[in-house]
Structures are given as structure tokens and as C-alpha cells.
Amino acid sequence: MRFHLVVAAIAVTGFLAVPDGSTLQLVWQIACGWYAAAMIVAAVRHRRPELPATWWLVALGVAGNAGGILVEYLMTLRGEPDFPSWADIAYLSLYPAVAMALFLLIRRRTAHRDWSSLVDATTLTTGLGLLAWVFMVKPAASDPSIGLLGHIASVAYPVGDIVLLAMTVRLILSGSARNTTFRLLCAALIFFLAGDGMWAVINQMVWEPGPMAHKLLADVFLAGYLVFAAAAIHSDVRSLSRAVEPRPARISRPLLAALTVASLIGPALLVLQATRHQVTDALAIALGCAVLFLLVVVRMSQLITQLDLQTEKVRELAVTDELTGLPNRRAWNTELPRTIERVRRSGEPLTVAMIDIDHFKSFNDAYGHPAGDRLLKEAAAAWQDQLRAVDHLARYGGEEFVLMLPAAAAGQARDIIERMLRATPLGQTFSAGVAAWNGTETSDELIARADAALYRAKDAGRNRLVEADRQPPVGVG
Incomplete structure (x- = not known):
């Protein structure tokens, strides 16, 4: 070299x-x-x-x-x-x-x-191609002294430059x-x-x-x-x-400046010819401006679509746990009240469980945080396989998870949670507190009962599920 x-x-x-x-x-x-x-x-x-x-x-x-x-x-x-x-x-x-x-x-x-790079490259090439047409291609094509082959060769040089320019811009972008x-x-x-x-x-x-x-x-x-x-x-x-x-979908300032200049070439040529009182390329300039305008519209449409996708992704990230891919606590706090209102009208049973992986801190200390993260991810995936389509599992925080089981009475809920317990990976276990909605309590009250049952499961030796004390509806004694 x-x-x-x-x-x-x-x-x-x-x-x-x-x-x-x-x-x-x-x-x-x-x-x-x-x-x-x-x-x-x-x-x-x-x-x-x-x-x-x-x-x-x-x-x-x-x-x-x-x-x-x-x-x-x-x-x-x-x-x-x-x-x-x-x-x-x-x-x-x-x-x-x-x-x-x-x-x-x-x-x-x-x-x-x-597609965005292709549109940008086409925009730049169209603007410069219009310039080449007015000052190079058209004069070469209209020279009567060089014959047909001469016209072809004369036009081939600027057309070759335009093609090479288009490929170069496309490569850069x-x-x-x-x-x-x-x-x-x-x-x-x-x-x-x-x-x-x-x-x-x-x-x-x-x-x-x-x-x-x-x-x-x-x-x-x-x-x-x-x-x-x-x-x-x-x-x-x-x-x-x-x-x-x-490359990133956003338009950088240098590229924006280049696209702006390319888009203004057509109007600038028209103004130049108008000041000379000799508009000889009106059709070419009009077509060039129309193509540039449509390319700008397409590019704006792409940017709006990209913005919508990014907005949706941000919205999704706001309610998704990054590690496990499960809904997070924010999503849970929205979904549980909504489900309670639905089962209040339908009269279906609703069961909620608080789940805590046993001795998770000791597991982290023994094997390291990457292994702990892997346990959380694998456990979430294994538990999901044991659930019905209507069930809702979310990460509540740390090693705690919450489970909502619509249309599931206490016995069916116990069967589902026991299947989850057996499916827990890496030889780990969990403790669970289970509470059935009493028909009147709020979502916070329901979670509090499940949480209290979880602590009783831990105090009883872990690796088990404990049902919460059933509270009668308000006014029933």
C-alpha cells in the first residue's frame, strides 16, 4: 500500500x-x-x-x-x-x-x-439530471452538424455521468x-x-x-x-x-441541504430562463419539478411511517419488561382494573397470584447476575407455556411476578400454578400467594391479599402456594 x-x-x-x-x-x-x-x-x-x-x-x-x-x-x-x-x-x-x-x-x-436511501438518491440524481439535460444533453442532441452517431455519443457522456452519479449517491447512502x-x-x-x-x-x-x-x-x-x-x-x-x-431513517443536515438544493434546481432554471426572456425547456423543467415534488412527498411519507413505528415501539417498550419480554408493572396496573370491570359485568370468577422465585439472591450470589437474568428469562418462557391464552403473566419487579387467571376458580388456578412450579427451570422453585376476587374489592385490595398469602407461603418453607383468606363481599357477614 x-x-x-x-x-x-x-x-x-x-x-x-x-x-x-x-x-x-x-x-x-x-x-x-x-x-x-x-x-x-x-x-x-x-x-x-x-x-x-x-x-x-x-x-x-x-x-x-x-x-x-x-x-x-x-x-x-x-x-x-x-x-x-x-x-x-x-x-x-x-x-x-x-x-x-x-x-x-x-x-x-x-x-x-x-427505500429511503433509494428515494434520496433518486431525488439528488433527478435534480442534477435536470441540470445536465438543460446544459449538456439537449445541446448535444440538437447539434445538426454531428449526425446520428455523433448525437448518440455526445449524449452518452452526460448520461453516463448521471448514471455514475446515481450509483455513487446510492452507494454513499x-x-x-x-x-x-x-x-x-x-x-x-x-x-x-x-x-x-x-x-x-x-x-x-x-x-x-x-x-x-x-x-x-x-x-x-x-x-x-x-x-x-x-x-x-x-x-x-x-x-x-x-x-x-x-442507515438511520432520519435525514442528516448535510443530506437535507443537498436534497433542498436538488429540489430547487428546477425552479432556479425556470427563473434563469425567464429573466433571459427565453424559456426553452419548460416541459423538461415542469416534469423535473413534478418528479422532485413526488419524491419529496414519498420521502415525507416514509418519515411519517417511520415516526409512527418508533412511536408504537416506544409505547410497547413502556409496558414491556426488557429482560423477559413480559408485560411490566405499568401494564399490569392497567390490565387488572380493566379485567375486574369486565368480570364484574359477566359474573365470571377471577384469580390472581403473586409469585416469587425462591432464594433468588442466593442464586445470584452463587452464579452471578448474568445467570440470574437467564433464570428470569427462562422461567418466564417456561411458565408462559403452561398458561391458557386468556391468562396474563407480568413481571412485577425483581424476582416477583404476578399472574391473572380470568374465568378460573380456585381449583383450576391451583392446577395451573402447580404446572408452572414443576416447569420452573434450573432446578429452582417459587412461592405463590393466590387470591380469588370477592366481587367487590379493588385491584389494590386483591393484590394485597395475594401478597399476604405469598408471605405466608415463604414463612411456611417456600416451594408452595398458599391461598389467601377469602373475604366476603362488603355487607355480607
């Missing part, structure tokens, strides 16, 4: 000292591109990345693009080449090769369906894992897109760059070649294609 960095630094800085338009400059550019492609091939054979096809395609695109320089030079020796020429095919080979490489990489990294190879790959893509963008601006300005400006522009592409190679050489290339966690 260090050797490559030294070579890359010498190649990029030394190129500026090479005379512009010289044969040495030509050889230097081709050598940098083919050296980078060769280093990528060597890295694939040595590093053995999980998705080698990605890097074979990148090497093919880099070698083809650099080869276009040689093809153009050879055709120039025989006279001024026509447009398009075989050199254009070589130059353009970079776009499908690298785009396919990025497609494979994104598909491997994002096994999940990350594809997930949260970003190692050194990932950053280098994105940097190489940005170098190429920046180089094409600068040439597009120069062509729009009808400006002929001087020797130093021309070398600086060419140096941007050389840097892209060499950074591609650096990405492949780095040891992180092995893990680049592994599936990653989706």
Missing part, C-alpha cells in the same frame, strides 16, 4: 511538470491508467475480496478509459479523427463497467430494502459501515465526476483552457485511476461487500 501511495503521489505531482501536448504526457496518462488497472487485478488475486466481479469490472473500465487516450493518438496520426470514433467507445467503456460494479456492490451490501476501501472508492468516483463536470462547465463557457489548466484537469482523472487502485489494494477490500446495517 505504501509503495502504491508513493507511486501515486509521484505520478500526480510529476504530471504537472510534463509539457502539455507532448508524447511524454500521453505516455504518462496511459501508463497511470494501465498501472492502476494492473494493480486492481493484482489486488483481486492477492486480497481475494468477497465480490471479485466488482473489481474486475472496475479494472476493465479504468483500462478501457485510459486506452481511449492511446486510440485517439493513433487515429490522430492518420489525420483528424471523425466524431464519434473508436476512441469514444474506449472512453465510454468506463461508465457501464463501473456502473455494473457499483450495482453488484450495492446489492450485496444492502440485503435489506432501504447504502449503509452505515464505511471502511477505508469504501471511502477510497467513493473518492475515486468523485474525482471522475468532478473532472467531467469541470469539462462540461468549460464547454458551456466556450473557454479554451491553457496548458496548466489543461494539465490540472487531466490530473483529476489520473488521481481517479490511482485512487481506484488504492481502494482495491487496501486490506479493507475483503469486507467491503459484506451486508451492512441500514
Whole structure:
């Protein structure tokens, strides 16, 4: 890696000292591109990345693009080449090769369906694509002097940039894992897109760059070649294609700013053309604005849906015990009064039990808190298997649990609790206090009777259940 960095630094800085338009400059550019492609091939054979096809395609695109320089030079020796020429095919080979490489990489990294990243990438690409249409694609397509093939080739360059931009943005937004190879790959893509963008601006300005400006522009592409190679050489290339966690659903401030700018490109173009009293792209701008508006609506819908899911999750966490997954005391304090009111109307029996795992503190001291947590989780799961669908088990706090048995008289309740006692894992036992609702008492009074029975079970030696003293309804003596 260090050797490559030294070579890359010498190649990029030394190129500026090479005379512009010289044969040495030509050889230097081709050598940098083919050296980078060769280093990528060597890295694939040595590093053995999980998705080698990605890097074979990148090497093919880099070698083809650099080869276009040689093809153009050879055709120039025989006279001024026509447009398009075989050199254009070589130059353009970079776009499908690298785009396919990025497609494979994104598909491997994002096994999940990350629709929010896809919408964001489409929004940014649509905005910039509208800009490219007005200033690059449409002028190239309407030039009558270059013929059909010339139109196709002229349009292929900006369209290739748009596709590459879309894939780059999608890659950047594809997930949260970003190692050194990932950053280098994105940097190489940005170098190429920046180089094409600068040439597009120069062509729009009808400006002929001087020797130093021309070398600086060419140096941007050389840097892209060499950074591609650096990405492949780095040891992180092995893990680049592994599936990653989706990025957070929230929109970061830089992304929000980028989405805002992209959404305003259409109106800005319309204002620009209106001030010149020459609105020539009304249809394209209108369609672009409509697509951007719909994408913003879709993104807002995704955010609202995500907010609803998070709200529901918070609501669920508020009434769920994190360790056992059972309802917690808050949920119990809501459910018991509600059930009492229901059985008051129906006349069904209702039994409540307080359960306490025996000698839990001694178990924790002997085996450690992780083992104690495992006991609570396994006990909750084992007890749930012994309950009916209508029964309600909750964690009351610590090693205490509460059980509500609707439509269960004392005998049936005893059978259920004894099954739970036999199912308790890790050789542990519990004590239980059982109270049947007397028809008038409040939920707090019912729990108090069950709790008192629990303490009697503990005092009697544990590993048993004790029924609470039955209280007659108020007014009956």
C-alpha cells in the first residue's frame, strides 16, 4: 500500500511538470491508467475480496478509459479523427463497467430494502439530471452538424455521468459501515465526476483552457485511476461487500441541504430562463419539478411511517419488561382494573397470584447476575407455556411476578400454578400467594391479599402456594 501511495503521489505531482501536448504526457496518462488497472487485478488475486466481479469490472473500465487516450493518438496520426470514433467507445467503456460494479456492490451490501436511501438518491440524481439535460444533453442532441452517431455519443457522456452519479449517491447512502476501501472508492468516483463536470462547465463557457489548466484537469482523472487502485489494494477490500446495517431513517443536515438544493434546481432554471426572456425547456423543467415534488412527498411519507413505528415501539417498550419480554408493572396496573370491570359485568370468577422465585439472591450470589437474568428469562418462557391464552403473566419487579387467571376458580388456578412450579427451570422453585376476587374489592385490595398469602407461603418453607383468606363481599357477614 505504501509503495502504491508513493507511486501515486509521484505520478500526480510529476504530471504537472510534463509539457502539455507532448508524447511524454500521453505516455504518462496511459501508463497511470494501465498501472492502476494492473494493480486492481493484482489486488483481486492477492486480497481475494468477497465480490471479485466488482473489481474486475472496475479494472476493465479504468483500462478501457485510459486506452481511449492511446486510440485517439493513433487515429490522430492518420489525420483528424471523425466524431464519434473508436476512441469514444474506449472512453465510454468506463461508465457501464463501473456502473455494473457499483450495482453488484450495492446489492450485496444492502440485503435489506432501504427505500429511503433509494428515494434520496433518486431525488439528488433527478435534480442534477435536470441540470445536465438543460446544459449538456439537449445541446448535444440538437447539434445538426454531428449526425446520428455523433448525437448518440455526445449524449452518452452526460448520461453516463448521471448514471455514475446515481450509483455513487446510492452507494454513499447504502449503509452505515464505511471502511477505508469504501471511502477510497467513493473518492475515486468523485474525482471522475468532478473532472467531467469541470469539462462540461468549460464547454458551456466556450473557454479554451491553457496548458496548466489543461494539465490540472487531466490530473483529476489520473488521481481517479490511482485512487481506484488504492481502494482495491487496501486490506479493507475483503469486507467491503459484506451486508451492512441500514442507515438511520432520519435525514442528516448535510443530506437535507443537498436534497433542498436538488429540489430547487428546477425552479432556479425556470427563473434563469425567464429573466433571459427565453424559456426553452419548460416541459423538461415542469416534469423535473413534478418528479422532485413526488419524491419529496414519498420521502415525507416514509418519515411519517417511520415516526409512527418508533412511536408504537416506544409505547410497547413502556409496558414491556426488557429482560423477559413480559408485560411490566405499568401494564399490569392497567390490565387488572380493566379485567375486574369486565368480570364484574359477566359474573365470571377471577384469580390472581403473586409469585416469587425462591432464594433468588442466593442464586445470584452463587452464579452471578448474568445467570440470574437467564433464570428470569427462562422461567418466564417456561411458565408462559403452561398458561391458557386468556391468562396474563407480568413481571412485577425483581424476582416477583404476578399472574391473572380470568374465568378460573380456585381449583383450576391451583392446577395451573402447580404446572408452572414443576416447569420452573434450573432446578429452582417459587412461592405463590393466590387470591380469588370477592366481587367487590379493588385491584389494590386483591393484590394485597395475594401478597399476604405469598408471605405466608415463604414463612411456611417456600416451594408452595398458599391461598389467601377469602373475604366476603362488603355487607355480607
